[in-house]
Amino acid sequence: MTEFDRLGGGIEWIDLEFVQRERTPRHAIEVGIQPHLAGLSLSNTKQRLEKLGVERSRTAIHNWVQKADLQPAGDKAPNQIAVDETVIRINDQRHWLYAAADPDTNEFLHVRLFQTRTTQLTLLFFCELRDKQQVEQATFLVDGAHHLKAALERLGLRFQMRRHRNRNAVERVFREVKRRTSSFSNTFSNVEPPTAESWLQAFAVWCNQCQT
Missing domain, CATH: 3.30.420.10 (Ribonuclease H-like superfamily/Ribonuclease H)
Structure with a gap:
């Protein structure tokens, strides 16, 4: 997998039910969570968001990951x-x-x-x-x-x-x-x-x- 693929993958898997209490646009939050988990530091993720015109702190990005409460999907039946x-x-x-x-x-x-x-x-x-x-x-x-x-x-x-x-x-x-x-x-x-x-x-x- 190339670095571009790692950072530019889909974001439909991110559950943003918590976003109702956020002032940041949903897409910006998704764009913040995905590249950070893919390997970008919080500082670099912050810079990535700034290119989209979104100013948020590293703490805010970190909190998005925590609030999303992402868990591996259930009900699998592996052999x-x-x-x-x-x-x-x-x-x-x-x-x-x-x-x-x-x-x-x-x-x-x-x-x-x-x-x-x-x-x-x-x-x-x-x-x-x-x-x-x-x-x-x-x-x-x-x-x-x-x-x-x-x-x-x-x-x-x-x-x-x-x-x-x-x-x-x-x-x-x-x-x-x-x-x-x-x-x-x-x-x-x-x-x-x-x-x-x-x-x-x-x-x-x-x-x-x-x-x-």
Whole structure:
């Protein structure tokens, strides 16, 4: 995908129900959210809007992403689900990013950020995923992590241990997430974990649009 394609994709997937309380034109908000999630810094996104004659602060653009509350679409019925977690640092604190992806489409199915990694939190992640997607007939692809296997066994969900092949989808996604979040704390000063999680979920939605 070229840089132009990344920044100039469609914007119909952005839900702007919150815009009723905004003084900014809807199209300008969409033009602000999409390129920022695609890779532009808040400063560069601000400059992009200024070319359209819209003067808004970096904080306003950041708040648009938060208020949009973008989430991966639900009611999917994948045959396989690749699951993994990775460390994200927020204000020098370790947090665990959990993600589930459909290896056939490379689409995110669910994303969560936790301050620690335990079997109980892993169980919560899978319960939320099960409530959101049709996973009862799916086979989960996991590595050898005990907490992943223990949570899946407790829920009676099928799984296979895989380190490569169909798990590459979620690993590719994580590489891009880590590339984008390497400067996350610098982009949003004094960020709180819920803010980081909201941004990561919105980023997941943008990634899904790139697969369609």
